[in-house]
Amino acid sequence: MSIVFQKKANPNVSVDCVVFGFDGSDLKVLLVQRDLRDNLVEGDDTLVLPGDLIFDNEELDDAAARVLTNLTGLRNIFLEQIGAFGSPKRLLKERDQNWLKAIRLEPNARVITIGYFALVNIKNYKIKPAGFAKHLLWHDYDTVAELGFDHNVILNGAITKLRNKLYREPVGFKLLGKEFSLHQLYTLYNEIMGGDIDRRNFRRKMLKTGFLKETENYQEGVPHKPARLYTFVKKEFDNASKNNFKFY
Amino acid sequence: MSIVFQKKANPNVSVDCVVFGFDGSDLKVLLVQRDLRDNLVEGDDTLVLPGDLIFDNEELDDAAARVLTNLTGLRNIFLEQIGAFGSPKRLLKERDQNWLKAIRLEPNARVITIGYFALVNIKNYKIKPAGFAKHLLWHDYDTVAELGFDHNVILNGAITKLRNKLYREPVGFKLLGKEFSLHQLYTLYNEIMGGDIDRRNFRRKMLKTGFLKETENYQEGVPHKPARLYTFVKKEFDNASKNNFKFY
DNA sequence: TTTCAAAGTGTAATTTTTACACTAAGTTTG
DNA sequence: CAAACTTAGTGTAAAAATTACACTTTGAAA
Numbered sequence: 001m002s003i004v005f006q007k008k009a010n011p012n013v014s015v016d017c018v019v020f021g022f023d024g025s026d027l028k029v030l031l032v033q034r035d036l037r038d039n040l041v042e043g044d045d046t047l048v049l050p051g052d053l054i055f056d057n058e059e060l061d062d063a064a065a066r067v068l069t070n071l072t073g074l075r076n077i078f079l080e081q082i083g084a085f086g087s088p089k090r091l092l093k094e095r096d097q098n099w100l101k102a103i104r105l106e107p108n109a110r111v112i113t114i115g116y117f118a119l120v121n122i123k124n125y126k127i128k129p130a131g132f133a134k135h136l137l138w139h140d141y142d143t144v145a146e147l148g149f150d151h152n153v154i155l156n157g158a159i160t161k162l163r164n165k166l167y168r169e170p171v172g173f174k175l176l177g178k179e180f181s182l183h184q185l186y187t188l189y190n191e192i193m194g195g196d197i198d199r200r201n202f203r204r205k206m207l208k209t210g211f212l213k214e215t216e217n218y219q220e221g222v223p224h225k226p227a228r229l230y231t232f233v234k235k236e237f238d239n240a241s242k243n244n245f246k247f248y
Numbered sequence: 249m250s251i252v253f254q255k256k257a258n259p260n261v262s263v264d265c266v267v268f269g270f271d272g273s274d275l276k277v278l279l280v281q282r283d284l285r286d287n288l289v290e291g292d293d294t295l296v297l298p299g300d301l302i303f304d305n306e307e308l309d310d311a312a313a314r315v316l317t318n319l320t321g322l323r324n325i326f327l328e329q330i331g332a333f334g335s336p337k338r339l340l341k342e343r344d345q346n347w348l349k350a351i352r353l354e355p356n357a358r359v360i361t362i363g364y365f366a367l368v369n370i371k372n373y374k375i376k377p378a379g380f381a382k383h384l385l386w387h388d389y390d391t392v393a394e395l396g397f398d399h400n401v402i403l404n405g406a407i408t409k410l411r412n413k414l415y416r417e418p419v420g421f422k423l424l425g426k427e428f429s430l431h432q433l434y435t436l437y438n439e440i441m442g443g444d445i446d447r448r449n450f451r452r453k454m455l456k457t458g459f460l461k462e463t464e465n466y467q468e469g470v471p472h473k474p475a476r477l478y479t480f481v482k483k484e485f486d487n488a489s490k491n492n493f494k495f496y
Numbered sequence: 497t498t499t500c501a502a503a504g505t506g507t508a509a510t511t512t513t514t515a516c517a518c519t520a521a522g523t524t525t526g
Numbered sequence: 527c528a529a530a531c532t533t534a535g536t537g538t539a540a541a542a543a544t545t546a547c548a549c550t551t552t553g554a555a556a
Contacts, residue, residue, distance in 0.1 A: 009304040011261055013334070013360055056257040056358070060334040084332040084362045086261070086308040110304070112261055112360075114332045164412075183533075200536075201514070224532040225521040431502075448505075449545070472501040473552040 011086070011110035015064045016051030016151065018082070018115065018158035019071075021122040021138055022175040024184060027191050028122065028138040029155065030071070034099060034148050036135035041102040046095055046148035049155070050136070051113065064116040071136060072125050078174045079118045080165075082157045086112035090150040099148070113149075117158040119174040166192055170211055173232040179215055181227035182206065259334070259358035263312045264299030264399065266330070266363065266406035267319075269370040269386055270423040272432060275439050276370065276386040277403065278319070282347060282396050284383035289350040294343055294396035297403070298384070299361065312364040319384060320373050326422045327366045328413075330405045334360035338398040347396070361397075365406040367422040414440055418459055421480040427463055429475035430454065 019030035034044045037051070050071055054063040061079065068077050088110060091100055100109060122138065144155065165171050172188050173180075186202050189195065206212060212230040219226035267278035283292045285299070298319055302311040309327065316325050336358060339348060348357060370386065392403065413419050420436050421428075434450050437443065454460060460478040467474035 007304045008301040009261060009306070010258060013257060013259055013261070053256040054334075056255045057336045058257070059336065060332060060360075081331050083329050084308060086302075086362070088305045088307065112308075114334070181534090198514070198516085200516085203535080204537095205513090219534095222533080223523045225523090225534050227534055429503090446545070446547085448547085451504080452506095453544090467503095470502080471554050473503050473554085475503060 009110055011112045012053055012105060013060075014051050014053045014111055014113040015060060015067060016049040016085075016113050016115055016149075016154055017064055017067055017079075018049055018117040018155055019068065020117065020119050020141070020158070020162060020175065021125065022188050022191070023122055023138070025187060025191070027141040029141050029144060030136055031139045031144070031147070032136050034095075038099065038103055040104070041099055044095060044099065044102075044148075047139070047145075048148040049151045053111075060114050061116075064114075064118075068118055072120065074120065074124060077118050077120055078171065079116055080161070082115035082117055082154065082161050084112060084114050085150055085154055085157075086110075087150065093148075096149055113154070115154040115157055117161055119162075119171060121175060121177055123177055163193060170209075170232065179217060179229040179231055181219055181229055182212075183227055185230075257358055259360045260301055260353060261308075262299050262301045262359055262361040263308060263315060264297040264333075264361050264363055264397075264402055265312055265315055265327075266297055266365040266403055267316065268365065268367050268389070268406070268410060268423065269373065270436050270439070271370050271386070273435060273439070275389040277389050277392060278384055279387045279392070279395070280384050282343075286347070286351055288352070289347055292343060292347065292350075292396075295387070295393075296396040297399045301359075308362050309364075312362075312366075316366055320368065322368065322372060325366050325368055326419065327364055328409070330363035330365055330402065330409050332360060332362050333398055333402055333405075334358075335398065341396075344397055361402070363402040363405055365409055367410075367419060369423060369425055371425055411441060418480060427465055427477040427479055429467055429477055430460075431475055433478075 017030075021028040021030065030050060031047045032050050034046045034048045035041045037048060050067055052063065052067050054060065058066075060081070064079055064081075065075075065077070068079065069075055090113075091097065091111060097107075100107065100111075105111070141159070144152070146152065147155070162171075166189070172185065172192070175188060176184055182203050185206065186197065186199060189202065190197050211233055213233045215229050215231055217229045219229065265278075269276040269278065278298060279295045280298050281292070282294045282296045283289045285296060298315055300311065300315050302308065306314075308329070312327055312329075313323075313325070316327065317323055338361075339345065339359060345355075348355065348359075353359070389407070392400070394400065395403070410419075414437070420433065420440070423436060424432055430451050433454065434445065434447060437450065438445050459481055461481045463477050463479055465477045467477065
């Protein structure tokens with residue numbers, strides 16, 4: 001091993017959030033135009049994930065939560081780290097370089113970002129927009145095109161993590177309202193898992209878990225037989241998870 | 249939302265590696281004394297994970313690989329990111345503060361570290377020690393006590409990741425030699441999964457996967473019936489993984 | 497040649513998964 | 527107001543996977 005002088009890096013660190021929502025039939029992801037996200041940047045309509053540089057003395061998780069609260073006004077959103085994305089090449093696209101200048105980082109500054117993913121109920125979000133939330137858009141996950149920075153990479157990391165998680169834990173409920181029909185839950189699982197799940201078997205399996213408690217309420221305003229609504233009972237899951245339950 | 253001036257952080261970034269090994273009966277993890285790891289630091293025998301600050305213009309994965317190559321002389325080691333650990337409180341212990349001074353970072357410098365986990369075959373490691381490898385020790389995973397920095401947290405992240413991964417992919421083979429007995433594989437799974445797996449069922453399940461190819465070789469030097477040795481056939485796994493195979 | 501230690505082998509009961517089609521209920525339309 | 531439409535809701539049988547469980551084989555060592 002030869003000892004070579006190499007400068008140690010002293011990078012900036014940001015967080016970027018992949019916020020998933022579900023509108024009843026499609027999986028959505030929250031995107032923002034870069035010039036609306038970073039208000040020093042003008043005339044750059046590239047779509048990016050919501051994010052920001054972290055503050056001094058701020059926990060990484062808190063930085064992600066701050067970004068989300070500023071966006072949606074919601075607090076206590078489900079939020080989990082995906083990992084660090086720190087390639088020195090991640091800001092080499094011309095538009096990204098312009099962004100670097102605009103936010104007044106040194107020309108060759110290195111920015112390492114920590115990716116997070118969040119699950120929110122679109123309806124809750126609609127009720128309480130806040131801050132620069134008006135600039136946000138729910139984009140169909142399936143049709144997301146090229147994003148700024150390396151945000152497509154982060155998005156891929158997020159969907160993988162979401163699928164793995166959904167397989168093990170009932171996080172899907174976080175994307176739905178407090179009460180939901182089994183059909184909504186089924187559609188959600190099918191959409192996220194990219195799957196082809198049998199409707200009857202899904203219903204039986206979910207009900208057997210005991211996580212679902214039926215309410216006395218039914219769908220309203222639908223032009224057909226209304227479905228019974230259920231709620232998620234966390235306590236039951238906490239017991240069952242010891243039993244190593246596996247979802248689809 | 250009020251706009252408040254808050255200084256953006258400009259932290260240093262390091263990588264730390266949780267290197268797992270398996271000696272045939274116990275899961276091991278590679279640790280090093282801090283004063284031997286960071287050669288500017290004197291008289292600090294706190295145990296830490298091997299790690300280093302990243303270089304300018306170096307990929308995060310490459311930084312982790314560099315640390316491992318310097319340690320073991322091995323290249324192309326299986327290595328996967330665990331995530332970022334960036335609490336502002338992670339260096340507050342007195343010994344950690346002394347470390348900050350010793351490596352000449354500013355007193356309140358913030359260091360964010362990216363955790364990695366690696367799986368190596370202990371025997372390969374023994375064959376080719378290199379660099380400062382002589383300072384390393386294989387510590388029993390089960391009996392690791394308090395480490396420096398937040399390295400216990402990183403270690404917990406690593407074992408969780410390893411278990412999840414082992415459940416889905418045949419990474420266990422990376423901890424064994426090229427040829428291994430079913431008993432070795434069994435012991436490994438039992439140890440990592442903290443499990444209580446039925447020996448006969450394990451054998452049947454593993455053989456049925458088709459990932460294992462029997463060789464004409466047998467254990468040598470054991471005072472009992474020698475076991476047949478097997479190798480791992482990656483091609484078979486790549487097919488089977490489409491079939492959503494699940495390990496223990 | 498006996499003893500010891502781990503290798504190697506099979507089966508039956510239970511549980512889980514899968515595939516698959518009709519009836520019920522409420523709304524809309526003619 | 528009856529027919530048509532749409533989604534809700536239900537059961538069963540076959541196949542596959544999982545679990546629990548005990549004895550024989552083989553080679554080395556005593």
